[in-house]
Amino acid sequence: MKEEAVQFGTPGSLVGIVTSPTLGDERKTGVVLLNPGIVHRVGPGRIYVKIARALAAQGFSVLRFDFSGIGDSLVRLDNRPFEESSVDEACAAMTFLQGTRGIKSFILVGGCSGAVASLETTWVDSRSRAAILINFPARADEAQTSYRHDRHYYWKHALLSLTSWRKLLTGQSNYQKISEALTQGFKHKFIDGKIASGSDQRLRAMMRELVDQGVHLTFICSKGDPLLKDLREAGGGDLRWLCAHGKVACDVIPSDHTFSSLYDQERLVDAILKRANIAALSSEQQADAGGISSTRVEVVLQQGQSVR
Numbered sequence: 001m002k003e004e005a006v007q008f009g010t011p012g013s014l015v016g017i018v019t020s021p022t023l024g025d026e027r028k029t030g031v032v033l034l035n036p037g038i039v040h041r042v043g044p045g046r047i048y049v050k051i052a053r054a055l056a057a058q059g060f061s062v063l064r065f066d067f068s069g070i071g072d073s074l075v076r077l078d079n080r081p082f083e084e085s086s087v088d089e090a091c092a093a094m095t096f097l098q099g100t101r102g103i104k105s106f107i108l109v110g111g112c113s114g115a116v117a118s119l120e121t122t123w124v125d126s127r128s129r130a131a132i133l134i135n136f137p138a139r140a141d142e143a144q145t146s147y148r149h150d151r152h153y154y155w156k157h158a159l160l161s162l163t164s165w166r167k168l169l170t171g172q173s174n175y176q177k178i179s180e181a182l183t184q185g186f187k188h189k190f191i192d193g194k195i196a197s198g199s200d201q202r203l204r205a206m207m208r209e210l211v212d213q214g215v216h217l218t219f220i221c222s223k224g225d226p227l228l229k230d231l232r233e234a235g236g237g238d239l240r241w242l243c244a245h246g247k248v249a250c251d252v253i254p255s256d257h258t259f260s261s262l263y264d265q266e267r268l269v270d271a272i273l274k275r276a277n278i279a280a281l282s283s284e285q286q287a288d289a290g291g292i293s294s295t296r297v298e299v300v301l302q303q304g305q306s307v308r
Contacts, residue, residue: 006018031109035067035111060280105284107132119136220251220272
């Protein structure tokens with residue numbers, strides 16, 4: 001196994017680490033790790049380092065890098081929103097591995113906002129043949145996020161806590177916050193939750209189309225995270241049907257959002273290795289059978305080019 005610091009993008013503004021397998025053991029499929037939020041390329045608790053090395057031990061060439069303006073990568077000067085720039089940069093990462101390692105098909109792995117970037121990149125770039133989406137924020141609208149987390153806390157934790165009940169009965173609780181969370185919960189359950197939003201419909205359409213094109217989609221979710229409930233609601237019947245028929249995988253791991261314990265990290269790495277090997281085998285078999293057909297546009301990143 002070898003690790004090498006690299007620069008890529010235009011003009012070499014992105015910094016990352018390529019973890020390469022032993023010579024002679026390389027697979028035809030590469031992996032790009034996309035970081036969540038403002039975390040740089042090591043990932044929360046250095047979990048991306050562990051994932052990259054475990055994948056390299058299985059023969060994958062892995063690139064983990066800093067998005068622009070994070071870690072060692074330079075700030076972009078074009079003022080593009082992260083939702084667009086992250087996709088451009090993920091495509092640039094694939095282009096770099098393609099040019100330096102000769103890899104033509106990829107698996108994108110990302111957590112939280114990195115999961116969104118992974119799915120969006122897979123949607124527009126046919127070189128991505130699989131996406132492993134960790135705690136995918138299916139409903140990330142900021143106006144409702146705090147209410148969802150509050151509801152989750154009250155129902156899953158506070159309701160069973162003697163300390164919380166003591167605070168409630170002695171006037172030490174934030175009654176306004178509790179009332180707002182419960183009101184929003186009632187509204188969501190009986191009114192809003194019955195109607196698929198535009199983002200829900202888009203997610204369902206993306207899943208169906210990608211699956212039809214032979215793309216492997218895996219959702220890995222923390223059991224104790226409210227994002228799991230969001231995903232199930234946003235995916236609706238489409239997600240349930242796709243999972244039931246083996247078209248999409250949804251692995252649930254008892255853990256917190258960032259898989260902070262060493263035991264949880266081991267289980268996350270094992271789940272990623274399992275799904276990556278399945279996806280790579282399928283992709284390599286398709287390639288050996290005469291190539292991958294896709295209606296998606298293959299993106300070759302050029303200076304100033306948008307993939308949206």
